[in-house]
Amino acid sequence: MFLTDNTRLKALHFAILLLSLMMVQDLVAQGDYFISPVDHKLVLAGSFGELRGNHFHSGIDIKSSNGSSGDTIRAAASGKVSRIKIEYGGYGRALYIDHPNGLTTVYAHVKKFNAKIEAYLLSQQRNAQSYRLDISLDTMIIAVKQGEFIALMGNEGRSYGPHLHFEIRNTISEKPINPFLHNIKPRDSKAPVISHLYINSLDPDGQILERAAISKRQDSISIGAWRVGLAFNGHDSMDGASNKNGIHSIKVFVDDKLAYQAALDSFSFDESSQIKGITDYQFKKDKNITLYQCYVLPNVDISIIRNHKRNKGIIPLYKDKYQKVTLVLEDYEKNTTSRNIWIKRSENMKEISSKPYNILLHYDQENLISTPSFQLKIPQKALIKKERIQYTFNQDPINLEQNNLEIGKNNIPLLKYASLTMSIPLSFREIDKIILVNSDKGVSYGGEIEDHVLSCRIDEFGSYHLALDTIAPTILTLKKNTWRKNELIKLKLSDNYPTKGIARSIDYDCYINDIWVPGAYKSMTQILKIDLGQLKLKKSNQLRIVATDDRDNTTERIISF
Numbered sequence: 001m002f003l004t005d006n007t008r009l010k011a012l013h014f015a016i017l018l019l020s021l022m023m024v025q026d027l028v029a030q031g032d033y034f035i036s037p038v039d040h041k042l043v044l045a046g047s048f049g050e051l052r053g054n055h056f057h058s059g060i061d062i063k064s065s066n067g068s069s070g071d072t073i074r075a076a077a078s079g080k081v082s083r084i085k086i087e088y089g090g091y092g093r094a095l096y097i098d099h100p101n102g103l104t105t106v107y108a109h110v111k112k113f114n115a116k117i118e119a120y121l122l123s124q125q126r127n128a129q130s131y132r133l134d135i136s137l138d139t140m141i142i143a144v145k146q147g148e149f150i151a152l153m154g155n156e157g158r159s160y161g162p163h164l165h166f167e168i169r170n171t172i173s174e175k176p177i178n179p180f181l182h183n184i185k186p187r188d189s190k191a192p193v194i195s196h197l198y199i200n201s202l203d204p205d206g207q208i209l210e211r212a213a214i215s216k217r218q219d220s221i222s223i224g225a226w227r228v229g230l231a232f233n234g235h236d237s238m239d240g241a242s243n244k245n246g247i248h249s250i251k252v253f254v255d256d257k258l259a260y261q262a263a264l265d266s267f268s269f270d271e272s273s274q275i276k277g278i279t280d281y282q283f284k285k286d287k288n289i290t291l292y293q294c295y296v297l298p299n300v301d302i303s304i305i306r307n308h309k310r311n312k313g314i315i316p317l318y319k320d321k322y323q324k325v326t327l328v329l330e331d332y333e334k335n336t337t338s339r340n341i342w343i344k345r346s347e348n349m350k351e352i353s354s355k356p357y358n359i360l361l362h363y364d365q366e367n368l369i370s371t372p373s374f375q376l377k378i379p380q381k382a383l384i385k386k387e388r389i390q391y392t393f394n395q396d397p398i399n400l401e402q403n404n405l406e407i408g409k410n411n412i413p414l415l416k417y418a419s420l421t422m423s424i425p426l427s428f429r430e431i432d433k434i435i436l437v438n439s440d441k442g443v444s445y446g447g448e449i450e451d452h453v454l455s456c457r458i459d460e461f462g463s464y465h466l467a468l469d470t471i472a473p474t475i476l477t478l479k480k481n482t483w484r485k486n487e488l489i490k491l492k493l494s495d496n497y498p499t500k501g502i503a504r505s506i507d508y509d510c511y512i513n514d515i516w517v518p519g520a521y522k523s524m525t526q527i528l529k530i531d532l533g534q535l536k537l538k539k540s541n542q543l544r545i546v547a548t549d550d551r552d553n554t555t556e557r558i559i560s561f
């Protein structure tokens with residue numbers, strides 16, 4: 001087709017208009033396009049955007065009707081199944097449905113899909129001989145109607161009790177959107193609650209010099225610092241449950257002028273690690289309390305913070321002038337909690353004691369620490385601000401586990417993986433069984449070995465050492481006498497090291513009477529289940545399991561039942 005410049009320009013304008021309309025539509029309430037995915041009353045154990053340690057919660061957690069698995073899950077709107085993802089952790093068993101309006105709904109932790117989906121999944125698992133799968137259904141279409149039964153509620157993957165994790169995403173950008181914007185929400189008549197409030201004294205880099213706790217009745221404070229920022233722990237509860245859910249909107253005013261604003265309507269999965277920069281990472285490690293910091297640190301760049309270039313939330317203090325600082329928290333129904341605190345600078349400025357360090361790391365460029373025995377490459381934007389850290393390396397040619405690297409402290413956030421290489425002492429023969437272990441957690445980060453150098457990637461500062469892994473996984477039978485009656489085999493499958501980074505998690509194959517069958521594994525509980533319901537069993541049957549770890553240590557067990 002031939003277009004003149006003018007029509008081309010018009011077409012371009014139209015395309016831009018269409019695109020911006022499409023972007024706006026995500027965030028504008030869409031009335032009743034979706035129905036609730038459950039038949040029972042909507043009661044939530046988790047809300048959208050909630051701060052969950054290392055990520056923002058990307059959906060809502062719908063409680064089961066009676067505390068156990070098996071509630072009916074229905075398609076929230078008509079569409080086609082676009083993805084089935086099965087994993088040991090994470091969403092466990094999850095179904096994705098694309099809808100004609102450009103949005104996708106996600107149903108996670110389910111126990112079982114409907115017969116049609118379950119049959120399709122089983123054929124795919126048999127083909128791949130793997131329980132874990134991530135299937136995109138581009139050509140093979142499983143159409144579903146709004147309200148159609150699609151699955152049973154479960155507790156698979158990283159889940160602490162039966163519930164449905166329900167998400168709405170933009171199909172193309174995959175950005176999750178608050179389901180409340182689409183009217184999938186419970187009643188909420190309770191305002192957010194502030195549990196802890198702190199005024200943090202900050203240095204020019206955003207380092208916390210001191211945290212001053214503000215008590216419930218306190219309305220003023222004088223602080224020996226040039227600048228401060230607010231930090232709080234709080235929650236919102238919805239009707240019908242006492243669960244402490246997330247807060248929708250956070251605002252800070254200084255003398256009634258907006259200084260900081262965040263709202264949890266939508267975000268991108270790429271922004272997940274930013275949670276380590278907008279919450280107090282050190283406080284979480286030390287006290288296991290999440291403090292939301294209402295100020296913007298140098299490398300914070302996240303869409304939930306409105307106008308973050310201008311409204312940084314960092315408050316300069318004056319000696320003789322009290323400023324009124326107001327924290328305003330709001331939920332989706334506009335139930336509001338607000339708290340005033342008058343702050344001024346005190347006469348006695350605190351002395352700043354500097355801790356020892358031997359390297360200064362930058363957030364706006366790549367950092368390379370290179371020595372003959374180890375090398376650490378921290379990519380650009382992996383740190384939230386400038387960090388001063390201390391490192392030591394110990395080499396030992398005889399005792400492998402004494403080859404130890406201490407790099408910073410594990411309370412300094414690392415937003416991206418850093419590449420680490422460590423040299424292995426020449427005397428080690430079983431070299432292919434050597435791994436890198438995080439000493440604080442006893443977790444294996446695995447490693448690729450070449451020319452007596454182990455390379456891997458780490459997502460935390462702290463202490464690491466080399467170790468040998470020659471121990472194969474263990475397989476234990478659980479309640480074997482009930483297997484036939486319940487049509488369910490239960491086993492405990494575990495290994496000596498949990499894994500992270502590039503280390504492979506445990507892998508296994510299950511055969512019943514020499515036919516491969518999918519065994520469902522949940523890494524949180526280390527329980528492996530095999531459904532006998534669909535199988536033709538004999539009077540006496542044989543189960544064979546082969547399990548392998550990251551270093552190819554293998555266990556085989558044959559069990560008759």
Ligand SMILES: [Zn+2]
Pocket residue numbers: 046057059060061164165166
């Ligand atoms: Zn969830």
